[in-house]
Amino acid sequence: MAQPFQFELVSPERLLLSDKVLEVTVPGSEGEFGVLKDHSPFMATMRPGLLKVRTGEGKLVEYFVRGGFADVSTSGLTVLAEQAIPVSELKADVIAQQVQDAREDVADARDDEARTKAEATLAQLIEIQTALKAA
Structure with missing residues (x-):
């Protein structure tokens, strides 16, 4: 079973999410990629698309992101999005x-x-x- 790791989703307007999650699927500019706990560190640019987050409780939450950066580090994943909107609000x-x-x-x-x-x-x-x- 996937282990939780720290994830932060930040847009210029606000911090949308800062929590322990099980998995994040990122719309990378070179293709979609998934991040789990202890992923190798790297940084990637993002294209517009859906960022999918599997919460610590196993619930799937989706956000529309309009570009930005994803930074995978030993401490977790930080996504700095040009724009991020929960799909539930669209x-x-x-x-x-x-x-x-x-x-x-x-x-x-x-x-x-x-x-x-x-x-x-x-x-x-x-x-x-x-x-x-x-x-």
Whole structure:
């Protein structure tokens, strides 16, 4: 049986999780990888996707992460995410409406700066929508 290890999930806004967990599956930029207790130390970049955490009680909790870094060390795993949102807080219909609104913002942009900002927002929302469909 898997042994618990320390895991921290941090976004710029807040510390989302700091607890002993059994397993974490990370969406690495070179491919998905799993971390268990006593994993060899290394650091990896992440792509947008689902971070899956098996809690100490065995429950699976998923987070949408939008890039960042995963640092596996002798003391555990720390994930520094550009953005992290619990999947349970994401609602498909709300995200779909936000995607539609963002597409309209891109079409209505009056200058390059506004268009670039609107396109970045649209890309982020599409990443979230894609992750929701994969969940």
